């Protein structure tokens with residue numbers, strides 16, 4: 558059954574989710590001649606997020622897409638980082654050779670704000686794909702030759718195949734494979750990521766708020782006039798029950814659970830959070846599945862194999878996953894099952910190794926990032942983790 562009919566018509570693909578994985582897949586499939594439509598729940602390419610990293614094989618993929626220079630031009634270009642006392646705001650440590658989120662300045666890896674990367678990808682796809690914004694799939698009916706798709710708002714359409722690139726809470730995964738509980742591994746933490754005014758006056762700089770050796774929040778900003786991106790989280794032994802679509806409840810959770818006893822700078826960040834229009838909140842999770850496809854439907858990126866926020870590696874994995882998925886589909890137009898099998902074969906070990914590493918990192922005790930010294934600020938090397946060292950290599954095929 559699962560073959561794409563060889564007709565003169567271009568094969569049609571629907572991708573759910575227009576973020577890193579969805580846009581990357583759209584780029585490659587339209588390049589290979591597919592007629593691509595993306596459906597995105599947000600009214601436009603979804604803004605928000607802090608810094609993400611393009612590392613290892615994802616740099617190679619970006620090069621093959623012809624966007625590596627654009628990514629570098631739009632990178633965070635952070636000049637350094639400070640660790641400050643979360644109560645007083647006093648600087649206790651500074652590093653101008655590396656940052657916590659971006660790693661060493663002399664590394665080939667690129668750190669870029671998530672929405673800057675989405676914009677680069679959106680430009681690269683250009684007019685090659687159609688977009689349906691503010692909509693979502695509500696039903697998928699597969700048969701021998703295609704998939705009938707029912708949308709919440711748009712008229713129903715038929716596609717040759719459907720790809721779920723709709724993130725850790727994937728809608729496509731839910732419809733085709735079942736509830737989140739079966740596939741989502743909780744790693745013990747919750748994070749909120751949101752835009753705030755550049756209250757701390759940062760310029761290409763990262764500021765980490767630490768209390769008694771525990772880092773609690775991170776703010777980064779590019780130009781001084783820019784807004785800053787804040788990251789605030791908390792640990793919880795068990796997953797919490799809350800409405801994943803209700804932002805006010807999520808902000809309330811941050812108010813109550815993210816270091817409520819600290820006050821000082823943490824209270825200020827929380828106060829600024831209330832007026833933030835870009836608010837992202839979720840558990841630090843991994844997606845673990847035995848297979849990423851069923852019939853004419855496949856998953857890519859966080860939907861199928863989120864590595865988690867803890868290593869900053871999910872974005873690179875999503876770009877690599879999109880490259881391999883699209884390449885295998887193009888290489889096996891007559892045998893979709895072979896394409897999906899090969900997609901899993903090429904990536905399985907790479908994904909598993911990444912996930913195991915992120916899992917290990919998430920259960921290690923939190924490290925003190927900066928140390929007080931008698932004289933005040935210290936430039937002495939702190940025990941900074943370098944996530945760039947945990948890149949898993951992968952030899953990419955030419956498709």
Ligand SMILES: Cc1cc2nc3c(=O)[nH]c(=O)nc-3n(C[C@H](O)[C@H](O)[C@H](O)COP(=O)(O)OP(=O)(O)OC[C@H]3O[C@@H](n4cnc5c(N)ncnc54)[C@H](O)[C@@H]3O)c2cc1C
Nearest residue numbers: 574576577578598605606607723724728858859871872875
């Ligand atoms: C707003 C936001 C902020 C983030 N911030 C960070 C960060 O600071 N650091 C970090 O490491 N990672 C962050 N992430 C996660 C990171 O983008 C991913 O882990 C990684 O890039 C893989 O991307 P993805 O495309 O698979 O998933 P995501 O980037 O999560 O994208 C999923 C896309 O699917 C869309 N979508 C969801 N449900 C539906 C639906 N029912 N129908 C249609 N579309 C749907 C979403 O709006 C989104 O555009 C963030 C994600 C989002 C959405």
